[in-house]
Amino acid sequence: MAYNKQPSAPPQAPPIQYLPAFVAAAQLGSFRAAAQQLNVTPSAISQQIKSLEQRIGLSLFSRQGKELQLSQAGEEFFSFAAHSLGHYQQGWQGFAEQFLSPQIRISMTDYVANRIIIPRLADFMEHSGIPLEIHTSSRNQNLQANTLDAAIRFGTPPWPEHHARVISDAQVAMVASPEYWRQHPLTCRQHWQHQTLIHARRVTNDWQRLEQSQGYTITARQQLMFDSYETAIEAAKAGLGIMLASFPTSNQELRSGVLQAHSEKRFSSGEHFYLITKPNDHKEKRYQQLFSWLSAVFAEL
Structure with a gap:
């Protein structure tokens, strides 16, 4: 056997x-x-x-x-x-x-970082004791795929596996430099054919949304495409065309006079500014402190 x-x-x-x-x-x-x-x-x-x-x-x-x-x-x-x-x-x-780290790694656009967060960052860190590590990107970062803890985003949920808190409502308005408006008045539909439209995002056509709200098609002379809000704002300030600016974030440009709104009328964008966070019980209290601070900052813009 x-x-x-x-x-x-x-x-x-x-x-x-x-x-x-x-x-x-x-x-x-x-x-x-x-x-x-x-x-x-x-x-x-x-x-x-x-x-x-x-x-x-x-x-x-x-x-x-x-x-x-x-x-x-x-x-x-x-x-x-x-x-x-x-x-x-x-x-x-x-x-x-x-x-284990008290630090919060947060992603945001260059514009939000340079114009809103960094000028006020010292005050936040002094009163909260929370160190922020700021990462700038014009793209929505997947927090689950990297070491980021949070992000400030302009858009609409859902973002799967993320917690979204509304920092601020958002509106849009047509803005351009004072010189541009002098050279390219916009008082009737026929004037659109002489305009240059600035796009701040490649994925979303904000001008198409305006067309839908106005009820007619906008036929402009040319289109300028940019992949970030920061560069689009700079193009508008340089007199290259009209852009749809988001508020309250762009209030500073209007107050300083480098940009002027076409009218006092603002449109609902259907989007909001959000604080997006990666689920983490250890950092939840710090997230809440950061959210409260951001809400107050945006309310004062």
Whole structure:
């Protein structure tokens, strides 16, 4: 009668706590140097490596006189042990930044950062004690796919897996430089054919929304496309055309006179300014402080 021999189970992996001593000794070529780096005694390093070798059943180091070298097995073990330890340390750093750090990493457009947040940032950090790390982007960032905690967005929900708080309502109005309005008056429909329309977003056609609210098609002389609100505002200030500015964020440009609204009439954009946050119970109280501050700032614009 024949019996099928069952393959023996592979040995269990040694405990991961042995890896720092082994990797340090392999990289530095010295138990003493590894001990100094890890703030332990040389005998502790020697004992951990001895225990590691006993668990594996192989010698990981060989000595050529006074020189400490990896054995063939040691070199193979080091190739994945160092990678595993580095991956763990990198993962821990991300975990600590997300759940243990008081800092909030927040994304926003250049315009919001430069005109609204940065001029008031010192006051917020002084009174809240919350350090902000500001990232600027004209694109909506997926908070779940990176280390960001929050974002200030102009748009409409939903944003899956994010918590959205309304900072401020938004309206739009046609604005241009005073010189542009002098050279290109807009007092009747026929005047549209002499106008240049500035677009601040490539994905959303804000002028098309205005057409729908006005009930007629706008036929302009030319269109200028920009991928950010910041550059669109600068183009309007330079007298290149008309743009649909968002309020209350652009109140400053009107008060300073660098831009003028076509009329006092403003239109509902159907969008709002939001604080978007990544779910995190550890930072929820800080999110709420940030939201309260942003709401007050936008209300005063």
